[in-house]
Amino acid sequence: MRVAAWNVNSITARLPRVLAWLESARPDVLCLQELKSTTDTFPAEDVRALGYEVAAYGTGRWNGVAILSRVGLDDVARGLPDEPDYEGAREARAITATCGPVRVCSVYVPNGREVDHAHYAYKLRWLGALAESAAGDAAGRLPYAVLGDFNIAPTDADVWDLAAFEGATHVSARERAALDLLREAGLSEVVPRALKYDVPFTYWDYRQLAFPKNNGMRIDLVFGTPVFAAAVTDAYVDRDERKGKGASDHAPVVVDLEI
């Protein structure tokens, strides 16, 4: 089966490309992030017409996550147990569901903004809640994976120029250490294979010709249980989806499994 994750930067703005990609790549499960829609305004009918069930979770202008599946969609959980608030509000950043033979969690980890910003402390707390939730699902009977936009580059090689990130979020030790909590929960990273370049970046800023220069970051990640990881036959970034007019600033991460 094929499982994928894609930060679409507005499902409304990206709908034509998402529908076309569903038809061409035919993932069995697609985890979406940064919907910028509400649960109710997600264009579910367009997706259903292609044979996908939809579980969306969004509150409006920012954030929002969804899971699309054509192999079943059950036991949906919106948000995380013991999830922290930001400025008094719970944000739509995680949704979990069982899709046929696997259980998946689609995540949009908080950005953090600056390391001394309240949003960064929130990012670390949120990752702690994610690890707790993931530990529970990892102990379940199904192969399980957490995938989506982590807003963390796991290693120094995962940004185009480390000097450009001096003192910045996405590369700091504390957020990378928060990824270790997922590893302690029994999950390991499924790293996509390199395609055109050595590092399979997943994000390129819209500004300053970042994509043509390959000034990218690898921040959209997949963490799976041992059974999930052992079933992986291929993993890659579909960087063609970053090309052309009307692209998201993220490309889909695709994982093929023998399950």
Next chain:
DNA sequence: ATGCCTCTGGGGCAGAGA
């Protein structure tokens, strides 16, 4: 050409993205 930022809400332009 992989091409100089894009999205949303609201009705300006500010905030967020990373």
